[in-house]
Amino acid sequence: MSYCMDARPILFTLARVLDEEGLEAVMIGNAAAALHGAPVTTLDFDFLFRKTPGNLRKLKGVAKSLGAMLLKPYYPVSDLFRIERDEDSLHVDFMSRIDGVRSLAALRSRASRIDFGGHVLLVADLADIIKSKTAAGRPRDRAVLEILEKALDEKKKAGSGEA
Amino acid sequence: MKKRKQGVAKREALRRESDRVLRDRIRRLLEKPPDERTHFLRKRVGFTASCL
Numbered sequence: 684m685s686y687c688m689d690a691r692p693i694l695f696t697l698a699r700v701l702d703e704e705g706l707e708a709v710m711i712g713n714a715a716a717a718l719h720g721a722p723v724t725t726l727d728f729d730f731l732f733r734k735t736p737g738n739l740r741k742l743k744g745v746a747k748s749l750g751a752m753l754l755k756p757y758y759p760v761s762d763l764f765r766i767e768r769d770e771d772s773l774h775v776d777f778m779s780r781i782d783g784v785r786s787l788a789a790l791r792s793r794a795s796r797i798d799f800g801g802h803v804l805l806v807a808d809l810a811d812i813i814k815s816k817t818a819a820g821r822p823r824d825r826a827v828l829e830i831l832e833k834a835l836d837e838k839k840k841a842g843s844g845e846a
Numbered sequence: 847m848k849k850r851k852q853g854v855a856k857r858e859a860l861r862r863e864s865d866r867v868l869r870d871r872i873r874r875l876l877e878k879p880p881d882e883r884t885h886f887l888r889k890r891v892g893f894t895a896s897c898l
Binding site for chain 2: 799830
C-alpha cells in the first residue's frame with residue numbers, strides 16, 4: 684500500500700545539496716515528467732550524470748550531506764549508483780547512461796531549470812523523457828507513455844513559456 | 847448485432863471520457879508553476895514483514 688506525498692521538501696534539499704557539492708546532474712524519469720505537469724507518481728528520483736572520478740567524489744559528498752548510503756546495487760552489470768536513506772526511505776538513483784539519450788550535453792541543453800529555494804534543479808525536457816521511456820520499452824515505462832504524450836500535447840497547446 | 851454495436855459505442859464513450867478527465871488533470875497541473883507540481887512521491891506504508 685502507498686500514498687502520495689509532497690516531494691517539495693526533498694526537492695529543495697536535493698537542489699541545495701547538488702549545488703553545494705557542485706555535482707551537475709539532470710533529473711529524468713517520472714519525477715521529472717511530473718514537474719512538467721504529467722499526472723504520474725514515483726517512488727524515487729532519477730538523475731543522469733557524467734561518471735568521472737571527480738563526480739564520483741562529489742556523489743559521495745551528496746550522500747554524506749543527505750545522511751544517506753551510496754550503493755552500487757547491480758555492479759558490475761550496470762552503471763547505477765543509488766543513494767538510500769533508511770529513516771524516510773529516500774531513494775535517489777544516478778545513472779551515467781540511459782536508453783534513447785545519446786549525450787548528456789544535449790539533454791542538459793534542452794533541460795528546464797527549476798528553482799527550489801534559490802538552487803536550480805536541471806529537469807530533462809518532457810520530449811526527452813518520452814524518448815528515453817520509449818527506447819527502454821519496459822512494461823512500467825510503456826504504461827505511462829500515453830499520459831506523458833498527452834501531457835506534452837497539452838503543454839504544446841498551452842504554448843508554455845517554460846524552457 | 848445491435849448489442850455488439852452498443853458495446854462498442856459504450857467503450858468509445860468511456861475512452862473519450864477518460865481522455866477528457868486526464869487532459870483536465872494535466873491542464874490543472876500546467877496552470878501551477880513547475881515548483882508546485884510536486885505531489886508525485888509515492889510512499890510505501892504498512893508492514894512489510896513476512897510471517898516466516
